[in-house]
Amino acid sequence: MNLQTLVVKIGTSSLTQESTGNLAIATIAALVETLSALRHQGHRVILVSSGAVGVGCARLGLKERPRTIALKQAVAAVGQGRLMRVYDDLFTTLQQPIAQVLLTRSDLVQRSRYVNAYNTFQELLRLGVIPIVNENDTVATEELKFGDNDTLSAMVASLVEAEWLFLMTDVDRLYSSDPRSNPDAQPITLVQHLDELRQLQVETGGSGSNWGTGGMMTKIEAARIATGSGVRTVITSSQSPRNLEKILQGEAIGTHFAPQKSTSNARKRWLANAVIPSGKLYLDEGAVRAICQGGKSLLAAGILEVFGEFEASDAVQLCDRSGREIARGLVNYSSEELDRIRGRKSDEIPEILGYIVADTVIHRDNLVLSGSSSDAAELNKSDPRL
Numbered sequence: 124m125n126l127q128t129l130v131v132k133i134g135t136s137s138l139t140q141e142s143t144g145n146l147a148i149a150t151i152a153a154l155v156e157t158l159s160a161l162r163h164q165g166h167r168v169i170l171v172s173s174g175a176v177g178v179g180c181a182r183l184g185l186k187e188r189p190r191t192i193a194l195k196q197a198v199a200a201v202g203q204g205r206l207m208r209v210y211d212d213l214f215t216t217l218q219q220p221i222a223q224v225l226l227t228r229s230d231l232v233q234r235s236r237y238v239n240a241y242n243t244f245q246e247l248l249r250l251g252v253i254p255i256v257n258e259n260d261t262v263a264t265e266e267l268k269f270g271d272n273d274t275l276s277a278m279v280a281s282l283v284e285a286e287w288l289f290l291m292t293d294v295d296r297l298y299s300s301d302p303r304s305n306p307d308a309q310p311i312t313l314v315q316h317l318d319e320l321r322q323l324q325v326e327t328g329g330s331g332s333n334w335g336t337g338g339m340m341t342k343i344e345a346a347r348i349a350t351g352s353g354v355r356t357v358i359t360s361s362q363s364p365r366n367l368e369k370i371l372q373g374e375a376i377g378t379h380f381a382p383q384k385s386t387s388n389a390r391k392r393w394l395a396n397a398v399i400p401s402g403k404l405y406l407d408e409g410a411v412r413a414i415c416q417g418g419k420s421l422l423a424a425g426i427l428e429v430f431g432e433f434e435a436s437d438a439v440q441l442c443d444r445s446g447r448e449i450a451r452g453l454v455n456y457s458s459e460e461l462d463r464i465r466g467r468k469s470d471e472i473p474e475i476l477g478y479i480v481a482d483t484v485i486h487r488d489n490l491v492l493s494g495s496s497s498d499a500a501e502l503n504k505s506d507p508r509l
């Protein structure tokens with residue numbers, strides 16, 4: 124059998140009973156059985172589990188999701204321990220070791236910490252452990268949060284180079300609009316490219332339950348990150364965890380998002396998905412063409428406008444005149460320096476600044492194309508006329 128790396132995400136709306144907030148024991152037990160079975164077949168399995176806030180609320184008798192950050196962080200600290208206790212008891216009955224991995228966005232933004240997280244996951248998987256991942260809600264600050272576990276699971280799938288990301292939720296698949304409020308909503312079974320959803324005018328609505336966050340919007344964003352890293356993504360029901368095995372055997376259950384052509388360069392994947400850009404550079408048509416079609420570095424001459432304040436080595440978004448992001452990269456100059464040298468030739472830089480750091484503003488090794496721009500580059504690469 125083809126042994127693969129699987130990331131499985133389950134949301135609060137599936138882990139808890141909506142009316143009481145108590146744990147949905149039967150769902151969790153079925154999930155534990157399935158993941159243990161997949162693990163025993165030899166697959167490498169990572170579970171991304173929400174539920175810390177929901178379970179913490181139930182434990183403390185709170186009837187709704189906390190509104191203040193401090194209360195949410197305190198409640199998550201209560202719930203995370205309870206949740207892991209339940210997982211450990213259930214997995215231990217099946218002789219399956221687990222580990223708790225709590226991450227904040229900053230753990231992935233910084234390259235050295237990203238590599239460290241990668242190494243830790245590899246060791247855990249090598250040891251046959253199922254890592255159970257959640258956002259470290261108790262310490263995460265607003266600016267450095269994943270915000271939702273759909274995004275976190277996609278970043279983990281990209282980090283560990285998973286083959287599959289399963290987003291398990293309380294609906295069986297994506298529909299043209301929220302099936303809870305629209306009985307005529309049409310099921311969507313396969314998404315080859317995310318642009319199709321725009322054409323179909325899919326409505327992603329809010330969360331269906333009081334406890335989930337983000338509804339389908341965050342799942343589609345997760346699919347964008349994961350498929351962009353070459354990870355096949357499936358939205359499927361948490362009521363039938365056994366379906367994961369059927370999906371792996373080729374059954375068309377849930378909504379499948381086809382993996383896109385992705386870079387095999389781990390550093391570029393980090394740049395595309397994990398870093399948070401601190402600014403934006405608007406480029407002229409020549410620079411956009413050189414980057415998207417020619418795989419060239421960015422020179423100061425092609426920069427029209429500089430937005431935001433950033434230092435050398437920070438990440439920025441590169442946009443065309445209309446503001447559409449075409450790439451991301453790590454700059455060799457600060458925003459203040461770029462404001463002075465934008466639109467100018469590289470050999471003018473020493474005269475303007477009094478020094479030169481590099482001929483390029485972003486070297487092509489530190490540059491990664493975004494979404495459809497990378498598809499265009501792939502197409503152009505295979506066209507010998509270009």
Ligand SMILES: Nc1ncnc2c1ncn2[C@@H]1O[C@H](COP(=O)(O)OP(=O)(O)O)[C@@H](O)[C@H]1O
Nearest residue numbers: 134135136292298300301327328331335336338
């Ligand atoms: N287009 C759509 N297709 C399917 N479900 C949708 C759609 N738009 C909104 N939803 C809602 O998204 C909910 C799942 O999201 P959420 O409650 O955040 O779950 P989770 O806790 O699993 O992350 C569903 O219960 C459904 O009501």
Ligand SMILES: N[C@@H](CCC(=O)OP(=O)(O)O)C(=O)O
Nearest residue numbers: 135173174175176271272336
């Ligand atoms: N980290 C939070 C989960 C946030 C989240 O994304 O929740 P959900 O939409 O239910 O997957 C918690 O454990 O409560």
